[in-house]
Amino acid sequence: QVQLQESGPGLVKPSGTLSLTCAVSGGSISSRNWYNWVRQTPGKGLEWIGEIYHSGTTNSNPSLKSRVTISVDKSKNEFSLKMTSVTAADTAVYYCAVAANGLDAFDVWGQGTMVTVSS
Amino acid sequence: QSALTQPASVSGSPGQSITFSCTGSSSDVGSYNLVSWFQQHPGKAPKLIIYDVNKRPSGVSDRFSGSKSGDTASLTISGLRAEDEAIYYCCAYEDRVFGGGTKLTVL
Numbered sequence: 001q002v003q004l005q006e007s008g009p010g011l012v013k014p015s016g017t018l019s020l021t022c023a024v025s026g027g028s029i030s031s032r033n034w035y036n037w038v039r040q041t042p043g044k045g046l047e048w049i050g051e052i053y054h055s056g057t058t059n060s061n062p063s064l065k066s067r068v069t070i071s072v073d074k075s076k077n078e079f080s081l082k083m084t085s086v087t088a089a090d091t092a093v094y095y096c097a098v099a100a101n102g103l104d105a106f107d108v109w110g111q112g113t114m115v116t117v118s119s
Numbered sequence: 120q121s122a123l124t125q126p127a128s129v130s131g132s133p134g135q136s137i138t139f140s141c142t143g144s145s146s147d148v149g150s151y152n153l154v155s156w157f158q159q160h161p162g163k164a165p166k167l168i169i170y171d172v173n174k175r176p177s178g179v180s181d182r183f184s185g186s187k188s189g190d191t192a193s194l195t196i197s198g199l200r201a202e203d204e205a206i207y208y209c210c211a212y213e214d215r216v217f218g219g220g221t222k223l224t225v226l
Contacts, residue, residue, distance in 0.1 A: 036215075044219070045122065045208060045217055045218065045219040045220045046157075046165065046208055046210075046217040046220070047217065048215040048217065059215075061215070095164060095165075101176075103170050103171070103176070104153045104155075104170065104171060104212050104213075105153070105155035105167055105170035105210070105212050106155070106157075106165075106167065106210070106212075107167045107170070107176060109164040109165055109166075110164065111163075111164055112164050
């Protein structure tokens, strides 16, 4: 049973870089899955940020693409998100998610981590 | 990549059936049978309750059902219970786009 766990700083300064990591347990990140980042801004809905395959191939939301880098570390069985030039609008709960069981849907989610952008 | 459209809120009484709508376009909801629905309680991660328009993951109650007509997908909850009070999100998986969510209040 694949499980995901986000980690990273809960506070980032405006214009700084947000960095988060998602640890994968109960399965290998080298399995045939796309690993995703999704965020939820306070009081608002869900927004897909981007995804990565174990080969390193990535796709990103066009609205965030210029600021987002997603990488994978197969030796640690984890993947990461970096978002540059953050503003208060990037304050959100960040989730990692994966379609882990052969479904075309995000069926496994981390518990989420709150990131606040503030000086 | 525009968000799917969901009503902000709906309400119902215990025992009733209630239906949520999720409207996209011919390029997302209308093109693929890859619509999924999530239930989210406060402070919790979203939970998948419907995938591929009308399939339920193992362990999800058969009170939850899904359908699609054209560019609009629907989620129906039958036999409404207090614990169903949550926010419900739809997702067009092929395009990785979500709806804004509908808050369900059980009266």
